[in-house]
Amino acid sequence: MSDIQKKFYNLFWQNKSCQxxxxxxxxxLLDSKLFNYGFGEKRYSKPRIxxxxxxxxxxxxxxxxxxxxxNNINNESxxxxxxxxxxxxxxxxxxxxxDKPINKLLEGLEKDPESxxxxxxxxxxxxxxxxxxxxxxxxxxxxxxxILTFEEVSNLFQKNYIFKKNSELFSEENIILFLDGVKHLxxxxxxxxxxxxxxxxxxxxxxxxxxxxxESRIKLFNLLYECNIISSSIEDALIECTNCPPGTYKGxxxxxxxxxxxxxxxxPVCASELAYYVPYKLHxxxxxxxxxxxxxxxxxxCNILESRGIVYTSNRMFLNDIEIDCVYENNGAVNFVEIKMxxxxxxxxxxxxxxxxxxxxxxxxxxRIKEIDTFQNKTIRPILLVNILDTNLLKELESELKEINxxxxxxxxxxxxxxxxxx
Numbered sequence: 001m002s003d004i005q006k007k008f009y010n011l012f013w014q015n016k017s018c019q020x021x022x023x024x025x026x027x028x029l030l031d032s033k034l035f036n037y038g039f040g041e042k043r044y045s046k047p048r049i050x051x052x053x054x055x056x057x058x059x060x061x062x063x064x065x066x067x068x069x070x071n072n073i074n075n076e077s078x079x080x081x082x083x084x085x086x087x088x089x090x091x092x093x094x095x096x097x098x099d100k101p102i103n104k105l106l107e108g109l110e111k112d113p114e115s116x117x118x119x120x121x122x123x124x125x126x127x128x129x130x131x132x133x134x135x136x137x138x139x140x141x142x143x144x145x146x147i148l149t150f151e152e153v154s155n156l157f158q159k160n161y162i163f164k165k166n167s168e169l170f171s172e173e174n175i176i177l178f179l180d181g182v183k184h185l186x187x188x189x190x191x192x193x194x195x196x197x198x199x200x201x202x203x204x205x206x207x208x209x210x211x212x213x214x215e216s217r218i219k220l221f222n223l224l225y226e227c228n229i230i231s232s233s234i235e236d237a238l239i240e241c242t243n244c245p246p247g248t249y250k251g252x253x254x255x256x257x258x259x260x261x262x263x264x265x266x267x268p269v270c271a272s273e274l275a276y277y278v279p280y281k282l283h284x285x286x287x288x289x290x291x292x293x294x295x296x297x298x299x300x301x302c303n304i305l306e307s308r309g310i311v312y313t314s315n316r317m318f319l320n321d322i323e324i325d326c327v328y329e330n331n332g333a334v335n336f337v338e339i340k341m342x343x344x345x346x347x348x349x350x351x352x353x354x355x356x357x358x359x360x361x362x363x364x365x366x367x368r369i370k371e372i373d374t375f376q377n378k379t380i381r382p383i384l385l386v387n388i389l390d391t392n393l394l395k396e397l398e399s400e401l402k403e404i405n406x407x408x409x410x411x412x413x414x415x416x417x418x419x420x421x422x423x
Contacts, residue, residue, distance in 0.1 A: 001303075004285045007227045009303050013422065017220040022296050023387040023418065025343045029290060030282070047287035049230055050197060051221055051259055052277045060275050063242045068194050070246070101141040108140070190252045194238045197277040221259035221280075230280040232256035237278040241267035249274075294339040297387050298325055300418050301337065318372065322365045325385075333379040336369070338362045341387050351388060352397055355415065359384055359401050363410045370409070382413045389417050 012018050022029065030045035054061045108116045123133045130150050137143045143153055224230045237255040241248060249267050255278055265274040282290070289299045298314070305312045305328055312328035326337040340358050342351055366382045369375060388394060398415040405411075 001306075002285050004227075004229060004283050005289070008229050008286055009300070011223055011227060011229075012300065015220060015223070017216045018224075019418065020389060021217075021220065022290070023300075023341075023389065024295075025341050025387070026290050026295050028343060028345055029295075030287075031279075045291060047282040047284065048233065048235065048279050049282055050277055050279050051262065052197075052275075053262070053273075054275045054277065060242050064194075064238075064240055064275060067240075067246050105140045190236075193236055194252060194277075197238050197279070218260055218263070225258050225280070229283050229286055231283070233279040233281045235279045237276065239265060239274050239276050241270065241272060242275050243267065243270050243272040294325060295341040295387070297341055297385065297418060298339045301326055301339070301385065301421060304418075304422055318365075318369050322368065324365070324369075333381040334375065335381045335383055336362075336366060337383045337385050338365075339385045344387070348393070355384070355386065355388075355394075355397055356401065359410075359413060359415065360405075362413060363405065363407070366409045366413075367407075380412065382409065383421075384413060384415045385421065386415065386417060389419060391417060391420065394420075 012022065026032065026045050027043070029049070031048040031050065032043055032045040054064065105116070119136055119139075123129055123136060133150070134143065134147060134153065137153065138145060138147070147153055221230065232255070234254060236252045238252055239255070240250040244267060249269050257278075259278075259280070262276055262278060263273070265276055266272065267274055290296050292298065302312065302314065305326075310328050310330055312326055314326055316324050316327045318324065324336050325339040326335075328335050328337075338358065338361075340354070342354055344351075362382055362384055366380060370380060386394070394415045394417060398413070401413075401415075402411055
């Protein structure tokens with residue numbers, strides 16, 4: 001176990017807010033997106049945790065969203081108008097400069113298309129594509145006889161067609177328009193980055209568990225920062241004053257600051273508290289644990305067992321088709337632990353439905369395992385370990401399921417969270 005993992009678990013077992021945060025599913029804890037690549041889609045999670053004081057559904061959250069969308073509309077309109085302005089200028093320059101060689105190439109295609117197509121194919125398949133390609137350009141007059149390399153072709157094109165002295169493309173007015181377009185292009189990129197931040201799937205600082213409050217969560221992030229479990233990100237943060245008119249005070253930039261200092265961010269114009277979305281990088285060692293199939297929950301269980309000197313086996317197979325996440329012997333019983341990480345942002349009814357389903361499957365699996373000779377004379381303790389920290393909810397559901405399922409195995413199943421195991 002690395003030093004970072006030791007520091008993490010030292011904090012994890014002492015801090016309820018840390019447990020609430022890191023026992024979320026990886027899709028809720030990490031910045032997760034769905035990537036479409038033509039033949040399917042793949043969900044990926046970045047090692048990024050975004051800290052914010054904004055609720056996406058309140059007035060400030062909606063204000064930031066609407067302002068950003070309005071900026072995008074303005075930028076798209078400006079970029080379109082500038083493209084439409086420069087397009088005919090560029091087309092006219094190229095037409096004047098390349099009209100003769102293009103007409104010669106078109107005549108060749110009309111008179112002897114097979115020869116022209118064969119020459120193009122030779123460029124593609126020839127090992128010395130540079131010389132073959134330059135010979136083709138020379139034949140139709142695109143370049144002079146003195147040109148020998150593609151680099152010289154590029155320099156010639158820029159000198160004669162793009163950056164030609166006194167070119168109408170580079171008048172003082174057009175240069176100003178071009179630079180203004182570059183600014184709008186940059187703003188467009190910044191707005192897309194801002195959209196990623198305020199549309200993050202993550203449970204942000206303001207979206208707290210019932211056991212947490214804003215102050216405890218901020219203190220937690222500061223402790224994580226001091227332990228280097230999270231660190232300042234090279235990705236841009238979004239800072240904006242929603243009390244001032246749009247564009248008065250807004251920035252997208254790198255911000256390296258301890259989380260407990262974020263509350264000190266004030267608008268220099270009106271002195272009101274700034275809205276912020278600040279990304280922090282999660283340490284690679286913890287990121288890899290969170291990304292595991294059963295998230296941090298299985299790793300936390302293993303940490304408990306190792307600290308108590310209990311030998312265990314992870315992901316153990318039985319009867320070729322039953323996999324148990326963790327098996328260990330303790331206090332005269334063999335513990336079979338099935339681990340389930342649920343999305344905690346879903347409804348309580350859906351969580352209960354999932355637990356009922358997995359309770360039933362565990363009961364069937366253990367019934368089959370008990371028939372194996374090795375376990376027929378042993379005390380077996382099945383445990384359904386979940387990431388729900390509401391102990392009362394789990395106890396109520398366990399009682400309900402045991403009332404419905406009277407078989408011997410179901411009566412021995414324990415529905416537990418990590419707090420009950422750590423006990």
